[in-house]
Amino acid sequence: MTELQSMGARALSASKILATASEHTKNAALQAISQALLDNMEDILSANKQDVDAARAGGMNPSMLDRLTLTGQRVESIAKAVLKVAALPDPVGETLSETTLPNGLSVQKIRVPMGVIGIIYEARPNVTVDSAVLCLKAGSSAFLRGGKETINSNMALESIMRRAVASVGLPEDCIQLLHDTSRATAQEMMRLRGYIDVLIPRGGAGLIASVVENASVPVIETGTGVCHVYVDADADIEKAVNIIYNAKTQRTSVCNAAETLLVHKDIAADFLPLAQSRLQEKNVELRCDKKAMKILTNVTAAEPSDFGREFLDYILAVKVVDSTDEAIEHILRHNTKHSDCIVTENKQTAARFCAAVDSAVVYVNASTRFTDGEEMGFGAEIGISTQKLHARGPMGLREICSYKYIVRGDGQVR
Amino acid sequence: MTELQSMGARALSASKILATASEHTKNAALQAISQALLDNMEDILSANKQDVDAARAGGMNPSMLDRLTLTGQRVESIAKAVLKVAALPDPVGETLSETTLPNGLSVQKIRVPMGVIGIIYEARPNVTVDSAVLCLKAGSSAFLRGGKETINSNMALESIMRRAVASVGLPEDCIQLLHDTSRATAQEMMRLRGYIDVLIPRGGAGLIASVVENASVPVIETGTGVCHVYVDADADIEKAVNIIYNAKTQRTSVCNAAETLLVHKDIAADFLPLAQSRLQEKNVELRCDKKAMKILTNVTAAEPSDFGREFLDYILAVKVVDSTDEAIEHILRHNTKHSDCIVTENKQTAARFCAAVDSAVVYVNASTRFTDGEEMGFGAEIGISTQKLHARGPMGLREICSYKYIVRGDGQVR
Numbered sequence: 001m002t003e004l005q006s007m008g009a010r011a012l013s014a015s016k017i018l019a020t021a022s023e024h025t026k027n028a029a030l031q032a033i034s035q036a037l038l039d040n041m042e043d044i045l046s047a048n049k050q051d052v053d054a055a056r057a058g059g060m061n062p063s064m065l066d067r068l069t070l071t072g073q074r075v076e077s078i079a080k081a082v083l084k085v086a087a088l089p090d091p092v093g094e095t096l097s098e099t100t101l102p103n104g105l106s107v108q109k110i111r112v113p114m115g116v117i118g119i120i121y122e123a124r125p126n127v128t129v130d131s132a133v134l135c136l137k138a139g140s141s142a143f144l145r146g147g148k149e150t151i152n153s154n155m156a157l158e159s160i161m162r163r164a165v166a167s168v169g170l171p172e173d174c175i176q177l178l179h180d181t182s183r184a185t186a187q188e189m190m191r192l193r194g195y196i197d198v199l200i201p202r203g204g205a206g207l208i209a210s211v212v213e214n215a216s217v218p219v220i221e222t223g224t225g226v227c228h229v230y231v232d233a234d235a236d237i238e239k240a241v242n243i244i245y246n247a248k249t250q251r252t253s254v255c256n257a258a259e260t261l262l263v264h265k266d267i268a269a270d271f272l273p274l275a276q277s278r279l280q281e282k283n284v285e286l287r288c289d290k291k292a293m294k295i296l297t298n299v300t301a302a303e304p305s306d307f308g309r310e311f312l313d314y315i316l317a318v319k320v321v322d323s324t325d326e327a328i329e330h331i332l333r334h335n336t337k338h339s340d341c342i343v344t345e346n347k348q349t350a351a352r353f354c355a356a357v358d359s360a361v362v363y364v365n366a367s368t369r370f371t372d373g374e375e376m377g378f379g380a381e382i383g384i385s386t387q388k389l390h391a392r393g394p395m396g397l398r399e400i401c402s403y404k405y406i407v408r409g410d411g412q413v414r
Numbered sequence: 415m416t417e418l419q420s421m422g423a424r425a426l427s428a429s430k431i432l433a434t435a436s437e438h439t440k441n442a443a444l445q446a447i448s449q450a451l452l453d454n455m456e457d458i459l460s461a462n463k464q465d466v467d468a469a470r471a472g473g474m475n476p477s478m479l480d481r482l483t484l485t486g487q488r489v490e491s492i493a494k495a496v497l498k499v500a501a502l503p504d505p506v507g508e509t510l511s512e513t514t515l516p517n518g519l520s521v522q523k524i525r526v527p528m529g530v531i532g533i534i535y536e537a538r539p540n541v542t543v544d545s546a547v548l549c550l551k552a553g554s555s556a557f558l559r560g561g562k563e564t565i566n567s568n569m570a571l572e573s574i575m576r577r578a579v580a581s582v583g584l585p586e587d588c589i590q591l592l593h594d595t596s597r598a599t600a601q602e603m604m605r606l607r608g609y610i611d612v613l614i615p616r617g618g619a620g621l622i623a624s625v626v627e628n629a630s631v632p633v634i635e636t637g638t639g640v641c642h643v644y645v646d647a648d649a650d651i652e653k654a655v656n657i658i659y660n661a662k663t664q665r666t667s668v669c670n671a672a673e674t675l676l677v678h679k680d681i682a683a684d685f686l687p688l689a690q691s692r693l694q695e696k697n698v699e700l701r702c703d704k705k706a707m708k709i710l711t712n713v714t715a716a717e718p719s720d721f722g723r724e725f726l727d728y729i730l731a732v733k734v735v736d737s738t739d740e741a742i743e744h745i746l747r748h749n750t751k752h753s754d755c756i757v758t759e760n761k762q763t764a765a766r767f768c769a770a771v772d773s774a775v776v777y778v779n780a781s782t783r784f785t786d787g788e789e790m791g792f793g794a795e796i797g798i799s800t801q802k803l804h805a806r807g808p809m810g811l812r813e814i815c816s817y818k819y820i821v822r823g824d825g826q827v828r
Binding site for chain 2: 016114115216219220236243245247332355358359363364370375376377389402403404406407408
């Protein structure tokens with residue numbers, strides 16, 4: 001048995017106990033974790049300082065450095081988020097359906113924990129706590145692999161959380177972190193069949209591609225978002241300006257931010273100058289196709305590769321289309337099945353768009369920024385799925401569970 | 415673009431049309447397929463004869479040869495099964511939930527087609543029709559790869575189905591079969607990301623392992639079943655004898671047949687001789703642990719590897735356990751998360767078993783042979799999932815669909 005297999009075996013054993021733990025016990029564990037984070041603040045910050053110092057010496061860029069850095073306030077808000085998860089309803093054990101077959105067999109479908117959930121992520125120590133507590137509440141063991149830049153912070157957090165879990169009588173092995181952050185170990189983790197029931201990568205496109213390419217355990221692909229806002233001929237222009245401004249600029253580094261604006265030709269001359277002037281408040285660079293260039297000044301000509309590109313920055317690709325069908329075709333060709341929006345007052349056009357656009361979340365007259373577990377009422381999320389298997393869009397507690405059937409009879413045979 | 419990518423692109427285009435096709439049109443396509451199978455019986459049988467002759471010349475074993483062989487009657491029953499799928503309710507478009515958020519956004523979750531479903535299978539030509547029509551009814555394109563032994567039969571069936579689909583105005587590319595049955599092409603199919611939304615292997619353990627190992631598209635693992643029947647101290651002995659007899663012998667070659675019998679020590683001396691005498695009607699070989707050997711005569715001593723083995727034959731591993739906990743532990747260690755059964759009149763013991771045994775279907779007092787889409791009321795199935803992601807147990811039309819959210823607003827922004 002390799003070291004990883006034995007970690008996996010411990011995670012599996014722990015998951016069997018956790019699977020039948022009461023909601024009360026799981027919540028007690030989360031409360032203990034939250035309190036322990038506050039009580040051990042100094043240890044956490046000093047471990048984090050080691051990571052930050054090393055990263056700064058290694059020349060990490062400021063935005064990554066910021067994600068890596070913990071402060072007293074940030075730890076407090078992590079601890080508060082744990083309590084929010086404790087307050088969410090327990091997803092485990094809910095009866096999803098119940099039927100009686102003609103032969104008298106009763107078939108009950110109930111939600112059960114996934115078992116062992118693997119999470120591979122990058123330089124954000126808050127993900128360590130966040131992932132572990134969501135898994136715990138959903139009755140599954142968390143098998144975590146963070147980036148090497150954040151290993152000291154993560155080890156401190158792991159140790160604090162494990163002690164807290166043990167303090168309420170649950171197995172500490174329901175939270176385990178890979179201490180070896182080598183690439184080889186990550187690869188082995190991706191192939192730990194029989195121990196890991198699902199692997200969720202949380203991070204940039206490169207990480208996700210590597211997991212999808214190498215994993216033999218089932219994966220839920222998350223993340224990349226090339227979101228479109230299509231302003232239809234029948235759009236309310238004021239709504240459209242507000243929506244594209246919000247979807248592009250409220251936070252640019254996230255997967256549910258808009259990256260491409262499509263505009264119907266009949267409304268382009270009225271709408272585009274107003275949108276441009278609003279977007280200029282945040283100095284958004286517009287990369288325009290030829291038709292949009294004819295309407296706007298002080299813009300950049302778009303390269304073909306700007307369409308379908310996830311800028312994650314104050315940059316927006318802009319294209320004028322001849323019809324809703326052209327907009328739909330463009331979206332189907334260039335999106336990442338994440339979130340796409342139509343702005344229109346025409347219900348039939350909206351219905352056609354909703355039926356044809358194959359994204360996790362399709363919007364009519366609202367910002368794509370709402371694709372988020374908290375915003376959509378799930379309470380929390382472990383990521384946003386961009387695949388069609390298992391879960392789509394924000395994944396909350398229910399989405400990281402599985403189900404099983406219980407069939408009760410009185411001696412029935414075939 | 416490789417040939418496979420261009421097949422994938424055609425499947426994808428067809429899936430977009432199919433996704434919004436009406437139930438009426440999809441059913442018309444299925445009826446046309448059913449009729450075309452009957453109308454083209456001679457072509458089908460003569461193509462199949464080529465396959466059967468080649469297989470026989472190549473020394474294929476009789477049971478595989480039987481699976482490969484089509485007869486007039488078999489084609490008729492395939493055609494009839496297509497009509498049964500047409501009669502099932504359309505899974506697409508159903509509203510799964512609907513909520514209004516505090517900010518006024520309406521969030522609707524609806525069932526949508528998966529898109530393109532890949533199926534890799536072995537020498538059973540009926541799977542070609544069966545898979546294609548289930549996918550079509552569920553609004554998805556079928557991208558099929560059958561075994562090389564059955565290529566002539568499959569090509570005949572593909573061509574007949576494609577013409578039938580086109581005859582009702584749907585794109586024929588929603589059904590495509592790989593004509594090149596080389597291993598390399600199968601491997602390329604397993605990695606056809608961007609074109610195949612899910613890949614379902616249907617066949618033996620070797621095929622499934624190869625798909626899981628090599629695929630980079632999402633996979634639903636199916637099939638292998640090491641099913642257990644546990645006869646508790648509080649079992650009704652007559653029910654227990656009937657259940658193990660049925661679960662072991664009604665059909666031995668299937669994944670929901672029982673492979674291991676566990677018996678509580680307090681009932682073993684009463685139960686085992688009765689079970690043995692009933693199982694002798696079908697000459698079932700019992701491979702017994704030491705404790706069972708002390709009770710029974712004319713049995714074989716079990717090797718350790720007999721526990722957890724999928725015999726798919728008239729062979730049953732038998733073990734006497736000291737407690738329900740020992741039975742549960744044994745099952746958790748040796749099962750394949752398929753179907754496991756407890757026979758008991760004690761409701762508390764049953765509840766404990768159901769909570770602890772992590773299988774797709776857990777039975778109380780009924781044969782494991784009921785793990786089947788038709789038996790469980792799904793109408794039909796494309797396979798039985800043994801993984802915990804996406805779907806568990808029998809997969810009917812709903813289980814090969816995905817969902818999406820439609821969010822309607824009035825200009826909401828964050």
